[in-house]
Amino acid sequence: MRLLLWLHWRQMLRTAVYWLRVIGFDPLEDTTSNKLYGVYLVIIFAGWFVLMWSLIVHGALRIGEQLTASQLERARSGFESGFPWVVTGIALLCILLALRKTPLKLSVEDLTYIAASPMRREAIGLIGFAGYTAIGLAVTLPLTVLASMMLAHSASNDEIGLMAYPAILTSIPLVIFTAACAWCIGFWRLRRPNPSRSLWLLPLLLAIVAYAVPSVMTWPGRVLACEVLAEPARAQAFLLLALALVAFAGVIWLGRRINLITVAAELGTTSQLKSLGVLGRFTWRDLSRQMRDRERLARRPSRLHLPHVSGMNMLVARAGLIFARQPLSFGWAVLRSTALIAAGAGLALIGASALSWLFWLTFVMMLPSRDILSVYSDDQTNAFLRQFIPADNLTLLLIDTSLPFVLISLLGLIGWSIAMVISGTSPLILPLMLVFTVVMLLSQAAALVRAPGGDPTVASLIFTGFGFGIPLLLAEFTGPGTALLAALTAALLLAWAISTSSRFAAVSMGE
Amino acid sequence: MLRVSKLRYAYGPAQALNDISFAIEPGELVVLAGRNGAGKSTLLRCIAGWTRPAQGEILISGKPLIQNEREARQSMMLVPDTPVFYDQLTAWEHLTFIARAYRLDGWEAQAEQLLEHFALSAQRDYYPFTFSRGMQYKLGLTLALLVEPALLLLDEPFGPLDPLSSEQLWHDLEIYRDAGIAILLSCHQLPTETPPDRYLLMDQGTLLGDGTPKRLAEQFEVRGEPTLDRLLHAAVMEQMRSPFVR
Numbered sequence: 132m133r134l135l136l137w138l139h140w141r142q143m144l145r146t147a148v149y150w151l152r153v154i155g156f157d158p159l160e161d162t163t164s165n166k167l168y169g170v171y172l173v174i175i176f177a178g179w180f181v182l183m184w185s186l187i188v189h190g191a192l193r194i195g196e197q198l199t200a201s202q203l204e205r206a207r208s209g210f211e212s213g214f215p216w217v218v219t220g221i222a223l224l225c226i227l228l229a230l231r232k233t234p235l236k237l238s239v240e241d242l243t244y245i246a247a248s249p250m251r252r253e254a255i256g257l258i259g260f261a262g263y264t265a266i267g268l269a270v271t272l273p274l275t276v277l278a279s280m281m282l283a284h285s286a287s288n289d290e291i292g293l294m295a296y297p298a299i300l301t302s303i304p305l306v307i308f309t310a311a312c313a314w315c316i317g318f319w320r321l322r323r324p325n326p327s328r329s330l331w332l333l334p335l336l337l338a339i340v341a342y343a344v345p346s347v348m349t350w351p352g353r354v355l356a357c358e359v360l361a362e363p364a365r366a367q368a369f370l371l372l373a374l375a376l377v378a379f380a381g382v383i384w385l386g387r388r389i390n391l392i393t394v395a396a397e398l399g400t401t402s403q404l405k406s407l408g409v410l411g412r413f414t415w416r417d418l419s420r421q422m423r424d425r426e427r428l429a430r431r432p433s434r435l436h437l438p439h440v441s442g443m444n445m446l447v448a449r450a451g452l453i454f455a456r457q458p459l460s461f462g463w464a465v466l467r468s469t470a471l472i473a474a475g476a477g478l479a480l481i482g483a484s485a486l487s488w489l490f491w492l493t494f495v496m497m498l499p500s501r502d503i504l505s506v507y508s509d510d511q512t513n514a515f516l517r518q519f520i521p522a523d524n525l526t527l528l529l530i531d532t533s534l535p536f537v538l539i540s541l542l543g544l545i546g547w548s549i550a551m552v553i554s555g556t557s558p559l560i561l562p563l564m565l566v567f568t569v570v571m572l573l574s575q576a577a578a579l580v581r582a583p584g585g586d587p588t589v590a591s592l593i594f595t596g597f598g599f600g601i602p603l604l605l606a607e608f609t610g611p612g613t614a615l616l617a618a619l620t621a622a623l624l625l626a627w628a629i630s631t632s633s634r635f636a637a638v639s640m641g642e
Numbered sequence: 643m644l645r646v647s648k649l650r651y652a653y654g655p656a657q658a659l660n661d662i663s664f665a666i667e668p669g670e671l672v673v674l675a676g677r678n679g680a681g682k683s684t685l686l687r688c689i690a691g692w693t694r695p696a697q698g699e700i701l702i703s704g705k706p707l708i709q710n711e712r713e714a715r716q717s718m719m720l721v722p723d724t725p726v727f728y729d730q731l732t733a734w735e736h737l738t739f740i741a742r743a744y745r746l747d748g749w750e751a752q753a754e755q756l757l758e759h760f761a762l763s764a765q766r767d768y769y770p771f772t773f774s775r776g777m778q779y780k781l782g783l784t785l786a787l788l789v790e791p792a793l794l795l796l797d798e799p800f801g802p803l804d805p806l807s808s809e810q811l812w813h814d815l816e817i818y819r820d821a822g823i824a825i826l827l828s829c830h831q832l833p834t835e836t837p838p839d840r841y842l843l844m845d846q847g848t849l850l851g852d853g854t855p856k857r858l859a860e861q862f863e864v865r866g867e868p869t870l871d872r873l874l875h876a877a878v879m880e881q882m883r884s885p886f887v888r
Contacts, residue, residue, distance in 0.1 A: 421729065424729060425729055425769075425771050428729065428730065428769055429769060429771075429772050432767070433732050433735075433767065433769075436735070437735055437738050437739060437742075440742065441742040441743070441745045442742075442743065442745055443743075445739060445742040445743045446739075446743055449728075449731070449735075449739045449743075452730065452735070453728060453730040453731065456730040457730060513726050514687075514690075514692040514722070515721070515722055515725045515726055515782065516726070516727065516728065518690065518691075518692075518715055518719060518720065519719075519740045519743070519744075519785065519789065520743065521712070521715075521716065521743060521744065523712070
């Protein structure tokens with residue numbers, strides 16, 4: 132247990148060192164200037180934390196004070212009836228997540244250590260559970276304090292500082308009880324080498340029970356709600372504490388019975404993600420998504436198949452199948468692109484201010500919808516497969532983006548039909564959307580094949596800025612018709628840039 | 643089939659290929675050998691059109707590669723040391739996609755035969771990312787052989803394969819060579835004692851020797867059996883003795 136704690140402590144330190152280095156302080160550097168900088172940072176952060184917390188608490192009190200008696204009554208009644216359901220919902224979500232995958236999210240180092248050590252299994256569970264509960268408490272406690280202060284309007288200033296304590300003391304067993312219930316169910320699933328799939332029905336069953344017998348399922352939330360509203364229910368709070376202790380004992384008992392082979396089998400992707408580092412999920416977003424997608428694909432037999440077509444039709448079918456097998460990311464990319472393009476076309480149509488345009492353009496430049504070009508991007512960066520594709524860069528772009536283009540156009544048409552019925556939107560928005568979609572696809576594709584130095588990020592900024600910047604500038608001064616023409620011209624220029632790109636630049640060595 | 647003249651390539655200040663010239667005729671099996679970092683993979687990538695050389699000329703079937711890139715690509719295939727596949731397509735779907743994109747006739751029987759030959763039949767409906775490195779290389783080879791290229795380029799084909807598969811692949815390559823395919827492969831060791839038609843020996847981006855094992859043995863004064871190890875060792879030692887090499 133002590134060794135495992137030490138291992139976790141080391142991991143925490145490594146994380147802390149990373150973050151401290153981000154802000155310029157290296158804890159491993161033994162120099163006076165570095166130490167002084169450390170002291171300076173401690174003072175600054177302590178001051179900042181105290182100041183911020185004071186401001187938030189003061190804000191909460193002010194809100195409470197400004198509520199009229201009737202408003203306060205409504206807020207208290209809303210809190211009393213709504214909060215227990217929120218707690219129940221969170222508990223069901225925790226159970227769902229614990230059932231989806233082992234709650235023991237271990238890293239490669241932990242797995243290696245555990246596999247080679249004779250340690251007791253409940254120790255692994257306890258350490259993980261402590262971390263999980265600590266995070267839950269870190270989120271819950273401040274919110275409980277703020278809610279208590281906002282809704283305890285009637286108290287005098289002297290009492291205000293003390294009135295949150297009962298709520299805090301009640302929220303601790305509530306968090307432990309909620310987390311322990313989820314972990315018990317998660318551990319129960321992990322007792323056998325082949326976890327039962329029928330346990331997936333449990334959250335649904337509990338939701339039905341909650342609907343049928345709300346008084347039982349929402350009871351833990353009601354206990355905390357009473358304490359927050361300064362309506363003490365001490366006996367119930369003690370009962371909650373007793374139940375939390377029982378649930379905690381359940382975590383220990385079931386923790387002894389988990390099958391570590393099942394845990395290890397489920398942790399492959401988690402370990403890989405953890406090995407990417409603290410910011411891995413953000414900085415290596417594509418890689419972490421690829422890991423999850425691969426895990427999902429490998430879990431079940433392939434669905435949908437290539438149709439009996441040949442030549443270019445086969446290339447289109449292949450792109451469609453690749454998109455269809457990643458429905459969530461593709462669906463999200465299409466929706467996001469449609470929303471962006473519709474917003475841009477709408478701005479052109481209403482003659483929006485330059486500032487609105489600037490915001491829109493900045494957003495499109497900084498966060499372009501690259502996912503609708505994922506197949507084209509794969510084709511261009513994977514030289515091995517690219518050599519098998521008998522199509523030039525521009526033809527391949529038309530093939531690889533035909534499905535997202537059709538879907539975005541269809542969504543645009545549906546959106547316009549609805550908007551026309553509601554507010555009589557001009558049909559000019561449709562050609563604008565089509566041309567904007569083409570410009571978006573072409574600018575991202577040009578960034579891939581024309582990237583200076585092989586880095587498409589900067590090229591994407593340049594080509595998106597060029598593709599949309601000039602049409603938007605013209606729209607501001609001359610109207611949507613000119614913007615449409617300018618966007619068409621930009622599209623033609625981008626298409627020319629793609630078709631005449633160096634034949635060899637299309638493929639790189641980035642295997 | 644392939645003619646390379648005064649090819650140069652540099653990674654920044656480091657010269658990766660330095661005036662490389664050689665030719666390969668149809669039905670020749672040529673082994674490109676050299677120490678790590680000799681420039682073998684870079685040379686193969688330049689020939690396949692994956693990397694643009696700084697200087698020099700590459701002729702495929704008598705036509706410059708840079709001006710006839712699309713035509714040239716259809717007659718040659720490079721299988722890199724670690725081929726990458728689409729995550730969302732199974733092994734069989736990769737074969738289907740390429741065969742139908744090329745409108746190949748009777749491809750199914752050939753594809754099944756190739757999968758059977760490379761012991762991949764049982765995994766045909768699996769995603770290639772679940773394969774081992776050796777199996778991925780075999781799938782890459784299957785894809786390349788399905789389109790029957792006139793020039794086959796293989797980068798370190800024996801590295802990921804087990805000894806039995808390596809030996810089998812070498813015999814397969816001899817059969818393809820006899821069928822008229824020009825084959826250029828890079829490797830450090832041969833899986834059998836049967837020598838290739840020619841060796842290209844490289845070191846530090848320079849072609850040290852080009853010829854049959856016997857001719858190279860004479861050139862580098864190798865005594866005994868002219869194995870790849872001995873030829874490469876002799877060629878590198880001679881280059882190091884050269885006054886022009888610092």
